[in-house]
Amino acid sequence: MDFEYVYSAEQDSFRREVREFFDARVPTDRRGPVDPESLDDDTFAYFREVHREMGARGWLYPTYPKEYGGGGMTADHEMVIEEEMARRQIPKHFSNGLVLPSILVWGTEEQKKRFLIPLLTGEETCYQTFSEAHAGSDLAAISSTAVRDGDDWVINGHKLFITGIREPDLMYGPFVTQPDGARHHNMGYFLIPYPTPGVTLTRMTLMNGPGQLFINFDNVRVPAGNLLGGDDEGWQVAATTLEQEHGGRGAAFSPDEDTQELLAYVRETKRNGVPIGLDPTVRLNAVDNYIESQIHRLLETRNFWMYVTKREMTYHGAQSALWRKEFKVRNAIREATIMGPYALLDHTDDAPVAGGSPEVRQRRNVAWTHPGGTPEIMRLIIARRLGISRTRERAAPTPSTATSHTG
């Protein structure tokens, strides 16, 4: 057994190239904010430009085919880029990129060229519009509609909790095409450019910050070529997207700033002249955070290893997602137990702990259990894949299992 990921010589030399680029391009004091949802306009514009330059090199989506604007590189290269960005706290592309595999699997050649190239090169960004007020976990219950009218589709309805820090160039998601059709066979999956007349974006006011949108569609016309897959295949196309969201390829490298910050706090903090580490309850809480985060790292490492060695993954992706969603909440609670109300001082305060990042975790870790599927949905998936559920679920096609659905 060997838990160490050994970088190849090729990765080492590629890392030098990536470092040289970032060293020259991004000053060390340029980084994402402590609270990712409090990104200011200047920082946003700055990193949009960095993303474009990365896109021009194929570094924004390294593993996607070159012909569609990707890097044509391997997961080995992607790892290096992700690690270097994480190390410098450079925000990732401001897109929700989960549509990309769906376009690769379900798109026509023309759609791949038209939609993938601007996204993969970083010229455009995209948001995923799935949830509705009465269709969250039960996504098939959506009621927003798309009605065929000549060469167009006319879209009406709304989407909400749409993650996106500014405004997208493209939105994507399922809309009901056959209101009387059978469940899972009554929707189409549409790619909707923004701005388009009739689309209105409103920022939601949420505990986690301003990072999510309410989107209204009022007689929005999109051409027929913006339908991905058949007009009754929207659920199947969405399943490809969700397979990525729930599956997870794991990670060989799991940075854990949260726990390191807490351990440093315990080592350095005194109260009434006494180091808080003398209190065994403080030490036990801190170690529990360490252990839970290490278990998450190990599950991610396992998934990474299973993915690269092409072992059949069943419950593994959903298990790791479930663990992540829940341990982060438990860790935030224990962190606040140790820090007391200091954990609530935010980044605008005069002297917050660790720049205010503990405060972000107090709000954000609970809020972020639901995007990408609630813990309950993760449990449903695990039960299905263990074979104990009423439903027998087949994994949806992904780029690794199907290169093209229509072609």
Place this chain on the structure above:
Amino acid sequence: MDLALNETQLMLQSMAREFLANEVPKTTVRAIDESATGFSPELWAKIADLGWAGMAVPEEHGGTGNSLTDLASVFVALGEVACPSPLLSQVFAAHLIQGVATPDQQARLLPVVAAAERLFAVAITEPDYGWGASAVSMRGAIDGDSVVMSGTKMFVPYAEVADDLLVLVRTGDGAAPEQGLTLVKVERGATGITIRRHQGWFGEPVCQVTFADVRADVIGGPGQAWPGVETALDKAVVLLSAFMLGGTQAALDMSVEYSKTRMAFGQPIGTFQRVQDLIIKALNDADAIRWTTYEALWKLDEGREDGPLAASMAKAVASEGFDRACENAHYVHAGAGMDLDYGLTNHTKRSKFYGHYLGDAIHHKLRMAKLLGLEATS
């Protein structure tokens, strides 16, 4: 990176599973557990023939010099059937001798351990219970190559049936509790030794051993045993975690199987989300134990500096997870799981004792805190 067991380990594991399926059905586990000594000499003789004890001993001393991970692949299989055997005691003794004994003593003792010619029991903890150096207070006086000691050791597995006892005793006082500890060896029948089996729900025969002016042989340097003991403890702790992984996986597998076949309200109970939740908790515990244990094995085999931290993490996770997985398995099974013939209780009982043996979750978490530099000294 390669997270799979290698071919040797897979072969060892499948041979162990085959042997155990034939020799240790769940009815046998219960029969041994409930026997007068909690020990089956016949089964132990067969295990000795398989050479499992010798895996912990280098080839130059009559063993097969296997890695800890090799050995752990057998311990996982033992845990899957809740096998009652003193293998962990014997292997613990092998590692103690390698960690503490002089080269001459190693040459003399290790072949005996490897061949399981004599069975060894290890006595560490005392009435003032604990697994750190500070918990060892039984006194002994150095007298040449011997120690003369008096006091009581508690929860010593297989002491009643062992041939020899390895005992950790305080022979001097130093600035730190780690100083002044000596490992000694004494025959179980030596004058002054009284052994009484603890009565209770243990899943392993554990004994109170009382020493009254007992003369024992010093192993290694007098007063210098602790570093070697700590290293041997790390190894024993991770092998025990591997056994506990097997038990946790068994409790999980039994629950999945039962939930598919047991009908209630006209459907298999596995289709109920509340039942699924219990099974998913057991799944998460099994995988948490699996990967913390495997990584600790790898780190100890590689001699990495953070091996002890990983070992304590594995045991902390195993102590909590095995117990909790058995608890959830009982919720899934309800009445059926309580039947002593069903097999689940063989694991439940072990989850209770092994959760404490060689240090419970809190002991190991506090040790981790120390290793992570959280225990302030000022």
